[in-house]
C-alpha cells in the first residue's frame with residue numbers, strides 16, 4: 149500500500165510558488181523509495197473567498213476527508229482579515245479532522261546558523277508539541293456595549309480532560325522514542341487561575357504513567373527566557389494551543405530556522421488526514437516574484453513522509469535540504485544565495 | 501517635598517536578602533541628591549500565610565495606601581501554591597492600587613553580555629509596557645465535572661476599552677519621550693477571535709492621536725521570534741497582561757539581564773502608590789545563603805526614584821550598577837564574581 153492520494157492546497161501568496169517544489173521533492177523521494185503519489189489540487193484561498201464569499205466551498209472538507217494527507221502552502225492575504233481567512237480554512241481543517249497535535253521540530257540544520265552565540269546543531273534539537281484544537285483558541289465570547297466607552301470584549305479558554313490528556317500522552321510517547329526522554333510542560337498556573345492549574349494536574353497524572361521519562365514544567369514567561377538561554381535543556385516541550393503557538397515560532401527562531409521551519413497537524417489515530425504546512429506565511433510582499441524559499445514546504449513534506457511510515461524517505465529529504473543549504477547556488481536570497489524558488493527545489497529534488 | 505514614606509515588603513526567600521541592599525542604595529542616593537526616605541516594613545509573605553492563613557492581614561492594603569511607593573522583594577515559597585501566594589498579595593496590590601502599567605526595561609547594561617551573537621548595548625534598548633490588571637488574568641471561570649472523564653476547565657479573558665486605551669496611551673506617551681518614537685503592539689487577532697481584534701481596533705484608534713509616533717504590530721508568536729532575530733527593531737512594546745508577561749521575561753533574556761532585571765507596577769494617575777520589584781522570584785534554592793544578586797532590587801529602586809521625579813538620582817544608581825558590573829569583586833557568583841549579596845550592595849551604594 150505505497151500509493152498515496154494527497155490533497156494539495158497551495159492557498160495564498162507564495163503558497164502557490166513553494167507548494168510545487170514540495171511536490172517535486174516528494175515525487176523524487178517517491179521514485180527513490182518506491183512510493184507513488186497522486187495530488188488533487190484545491191484552490192481554496194483568499195482568492196476563492198473574493199469570488200465566492202467563502203474560503204472553501206460548502207462541504208469542502210468532505211472532498212478531502214478520505215485523502216491520506218493534506219499538503220498546504222500558506223493561508224492569508226491582504227484584503228481578507230486574518231481571522232476570516234484562517235477561521236474559514238486552516239482552523240476548520242485542524243478541528244474537523246481532529247488534528248489535535250501540532251508538531252514542530254526546532255533544529256539547527258547543517259548549513260544554518262543560530263542567532264545565539266556559540267550554539268550549533270548539538271545544542272538545539274527539540275520538538276514543540278502544541279495542543280491544536282481547543283484551549284485559548286475558541287469562538288466562545290463576544291462584546292458588550294460595542295462602540296461605547298464601556299465596550300468590553302470577552303473570550304473563553306476551554307480545556308477538557310480528554311483534550312489535555314491526549315496531547316500530553318503524545319508528547320510522552322514521542323519522548324520515549326528519543327534519546328533524552330524528557331518532557332517539559334509550558335504552564336502559567338501562577339497567573340491563569342482556572343485552566344492552568346488544571347493543566348498542571350493533568351500533566352502530573354500523565355507523567356505517573358511514564359516513569360522512564362523525565363518530566364518538568366516552567367511558567368511560559370520564564371520558559372521563553374530559557375529557550376534563549378538554555379535551548380540545550382529541551383527535548384519535547386508540550387504546550388496549550390496559545391503557548392504552543394508562541395513556543396513553536398520562538399523555537400525555530402532560536403534555531404535560526406524560522407524561515408524554513410515545517411509543521412505537522414496530526415490526527416494520531418488516523419481517523420482523518422493529517423496536514424503538513426510550512427511555518428511561514430503567505431508573504432504577500434514577495435509573492436509572485438519566484439524568489440520565495442521552498443525549504444519550509446519541502447521539510448513539511450519530509451514530515452508527511454515520516455507520518456506515512458517512511459522514515460527513510462523523510463531522512464533522505466532532510467539530508468538533501470542540508471546538502472542544498474551548504475551550496476550558495478542552491479540557497480535562495482533570504483539565505484544569502486542566488487537561487488530562485490524553482491532552482492532551489494530542483495537541486496533538492498536531485499539531491500534526493 | 502523630598503521626604504518619602506516607602507512601604508517595604510521583603511516577602512519570601514531571597515526577597516529578605518536583596519531588599520535591604522535596595523534600601524541601602526536608595527539611602528545613598530538620598531544622601532547625594534537631598535532626598536529622605538522612611539521605610540515601613542511589612543512581613544507579608546508565605547510565612548505570614550503559614551501563621552495566619554493569609555498572605556497579608558485583612559485590611560492590609562489600607563496600611564500602605566498613603567505611602568509614596570511600595571518596594572517589594574519577591575513573593576512565593578514551596579509549600580504555598582503559587583496561585584495562592586500571588587493572588588493573595590502581589591495581584592491584589594496591583595489591582596486595588598490600579599497599577600495598570602507594568603513597565604520593564606530591556607537593556608544590555610555595560611558589563612553584561614547578551615546571549616545573542618554580535619548584539620550589544622546599542623542593539624537592545626527598549627521597554628515592555630504590559631497591561632497589568634485585566635485581560636487574561638481573571639478569576640472568572642471554573643470547572644465542570646471535576647474528577648471525571650468529562651472534566652472541563654474554563655477561564656474568561658476580559659478586555660475593557662478603558663483598560664486597553666489607558667495602557668496604550670501610556671505606551672505612546674513613553675515613546676514620545678524617547679529617540680526612536682516607535683510603539684509596537686503585541687496581538688494575536690488571527691487566533692484569538694474576540695479580544696484581540698478588539699485590542700487591534702483600540703490600537704488603531706489610539707495611534708491616530710499620535711501622528712508623530714511610528715506604530716506597528718505583530719502577532720505574539722512571530723513577535724517572540726523577532727525579539728531574538730531583530731531586537732534592534734523595538735523601542736516601546738505594548739502587550740496585554742499575558743503577552744506582556746511573556747515579552748517582559750523574554751526581553752530581559754535576550755538582553756542578558758534576566759537575573760538583574762527590574763520592574764515597575766505603575767499607577768500613572770498617582771491616586772495610589774506604585775510598586776517596584778525585581779523580575780526574579782524568591783529563589784528558594786539559594787535563599788538564606790547570602791549569595792543572591794541584589795541588582796534587580798537596586799535597579800527597581802532606580803525606577804522608583806525616576807517615578808518619584810528624580811531622574812538624576814535614578815541615572816546615578818544605574819551608572820553605579822554598571823561600575824559594579826565591571827568589577828569582579830563586586831559581582832555575585834551568578835555573574836562569575838566572588839561578592840556576596842551585602843558586598844555587592846555596599847559597592848554599589850558607595851559608587852552612588
Ligand SMILES: CC(C)[C@H](C(=O)O)[C@@H](O)C(=O)O
Nearest residue numbers: 338339369586590745748779
Ligand atoms: C508571579 C506572577 C503572577 C507574575 C505575573 O505573571 O504577573 C510574574 O510572572 C510577573 O511578571 O510579575
Ligand SMILES: CC(C)[C@H](C(=O)O)[C@@H](O)C(=O)O
Nearest residue numbers: 234238393396427690691721
Ligand atoms: C495563522 C494562525 C491562526 C496560526 C495559529 O496561531 O495557529 C499560525 O500562527 C500557526 O501557528 O499555524
